[in-house]
Amino acid sequence: MTEPSIEAVPTTYGNTTFRSRLEADWAATLDANRITWAYEPEAITLPSGAVYIPDFWLPELGTWIEVKGPGIPRVEKSIELAQTRACHCTAACTCQWPGGELVILARTALPAAGSETGRRPPYGYANWETPHGPSAYSTSCRACQRTQWITLRRPWRCRACRSPLEERPAYRAVDRNLRFVEGGAGLCSPFARPHTTEETP
Template identity: 55%
Template sequence: MTKPIDAVPTTYAGTRFRSRLEADWAITLNGLGIAWDYEPELITLPSGTQYVPDFWLPEIGTWLEVKGPHTPRREKATELGNARACGCTGVCSCRWRGGQLVLLGWPSHRSPNQIGYRGRWGHAWWASAYGASAYLTECPSCARAQWVTLRRPWRCRSCRASLGATPRFYSPAEQLIRFGEGASLTSARVDEDIRRLAEEERLADAGDDEPGDW
């Protein structure tokens, strides 16, 4: 059974958060170099429901709603994602390519048997509240980390430059984005190299164990 995360008010970077989980997400965003505003505004949704999302990421046009393991309701975040999604036909002319994204930020994913396991904090785990899956990437022009969908053409949500022909998209399932440590995408690339080398070594050792012709 998943152990509940206490909603303990926590202060980080001069901001008083309602929970440790929210503070850990702020630490993670800072490590990635992503600017954030905490509970910046009260939004009236199309249904008339009022909603205060946890984070607005102003440089990449993204909302982040933090959800603990025992707060699964996501209706407000989903409605916001639907309302702010791109409605363009043809070429997108939205201020933020594809419209504003709305993400759900979960507690860290822990996998002790996996290479790169981060002990207490684990790895960042997120999902789109509405629409296509979101992947973390980095713009080669402005070096800004951001979440994007796989809708082409791939362009930076901040500077609108091309993300290149073969951008590296990180999914939460890869467990490469360290959570709550203030780590950058450089750490993800290092961890990825470590895993690759470990796998190559494992395969080499397995090959040495196979019987051969002498």
């Protein structure tokens, strides 16, 4: 049985109007983690000839994010982008970002587990997957303090500053470590906006 399709409702967060509430919430979540982002910054022509505009580009981390809510199962373009932009080095990786560009499928939030101590997060936890290749894990760099997604392809290095991440914990989405923030529908972000880059094509 397939999930019912949910109509996207344009939602404004900060100075950007997103195509859906879920996209706005992901923008707020990126801001909360001080991750610089650009919304729909460019149209990419894939090897198949299809034109694809991913939802977010994280310029400091070499990562694309495509937001996919319930009832939106088609991910062919995300898969093709992930295959195209992944590392194809035959020896040590010499890509601009360790392991090449990363593509993340951003999903609806996971609910709070109920076992948290202290104040329970009101909106749950970020949920994601990779459309192609190794699974992505969230971590943070001790040197530059950037939250990011990585694969476990060695050597584990920060995608921003290249510092080693060998000693840093890495979390899957189901580990419920990365808090999700709802920032759309007129809600104001409690997080500073200077970490956000907004570009137009």
